[in-house]
Ligand code: ADP
């Protein structure tokens with residue numbers, strides 16, 4: 143379970159002080175797909191980046207299976223981070239590397255042997271449906287294919303959590319559907335917990351069980367997707 147306990151994040155810039163996340167408490171169950179929606183600037187990215195300690199909270203606790211992420215340092219933090227994959231709106235692929243090399247990158251950084259890397263990459267390429275495109279460069283791929291590479295790379299370390307930050311926002315509607323189907327398949331097959339940031343309600347309706355609505359750093363509504371979208 144991912145648990146936020148009274149978490150705030152305050153940014154100090156030269157001009158002003160911004161409360162990006164304001165006393166948020168939230169629980170996300172293992173294996174669920176949880177949606178976080180809200181307008182630009184609502185604090186969604188900041189909230190989600192606190193799950194893998196890309197942004198340490200200013201106050202409060204972020205617990206993953208009862209381990210307080212804010213207390214982890216060094217090797218323990220690196221290890222826990224490896225259990226959390228992330229995909230992005232603009233894919234964040236390395237353009238000088240092939241599909242296979244992009245997917246192998248997290249394993250290479252961890253010092254996994256060449257043979258094992260190749261085996262894992264082949265498995266993931268099959269899972270995300272990129273067979274035949276192993277040696278292509280990102281510039282030769284469609285947007286949907288690029289995000290498939292992003293997904294495969296995020297899964298290389300066998301994470302138990304996948305963070306998706308506007309992962310379909312740069313894609314056309316048909317490609318969005320394909321990527322959402324892929325996320326559903328992975329969730330079912332690998333039982334990975336997913337936290338999905340989006341400004342598109344239809345994305346949440348399609349794949350999420352529970353959701354939270356953020357506004358000005360606060361959670362203004364939270365519950366099951368069915369309840370929140372039910373007409374009164
Ligand atoms: P969202 O993901 O909902 O668009 P963000 O979490 O990116 O929202 O941003 C929430 C608020 O925090 C915004 O006002 C944004 O400008 C501010 N913010 C985000 N990151 C930083 C940063 N590194 N430094 C200063 N302010 C930031």
Ligand code: ADP
Nearest residue numbers: 153155160182183187188191197231232307308
């Ligand atoms: P995107 O829309 O592509 O997600 P963001 O608006 O979230 O991009 O910002 C990209 C980067 O800039 C993030 O690392 C974020 O933390 C940082 N950032 C966002 N708003 C601010 C701000 N007001 N001051 C400083 N950094 C910011």
